Amino acid sequence: MNxxxxxxxxxxxxxxxxxxxxxxxxxxxxxxxxxxxxxxxKREITKVNGIxxxxxxxYNGYVDxxxxxxxxxxSESHFQxxxxxxxxxxxxxYVPLDSIEEIEILLLEAIVKx
Numbered sequence: 862m863n864x865x866x867x868x869x870x871x872x873x874x875x876x877x878x879x880x881x882x883x884x885x886x887x888x889x890x891x892x893x894x895x896x897x898x899x900x901x902x903k904r905e906i907t908k909v910n911g912i913x914x915x916x917x918x919x920y921n922g923y924v925d926x927x928x929x930x931x932x933x934x935x936s937e938s939h940f941q942x943x944x945x946x947x948x949x950x951x952x953x954x955y956v957p958l959d960s961i962e963e964i965e966i967l968l969l970e971a972i973v974k975x
Contacts, residue, residue: 868913886923909947913944914943
């Protein structure tokens, strides 16, 4: 799980994008109702270098209205992703753990920079 460390340089191959839509579902009484579903979808991107910031947990689910409590989010599934900063001027992105690679720093490059 803890393959990457804070501040480590990584290469990003894909990112997670939130997808929203309306779905019809049946409640426990058999009554059909419309809900706002929210899912995370993997999008392929060109290879980008970034800095690893940490791990996060994302949830797929829907928003339901309960008469006594109001609007609540009901989670159907959850999964771990990495949070990576690809640019100092843009927000960090969520990256699937199978779409992130460690950047190998060659010893020769490190010596030349010193």
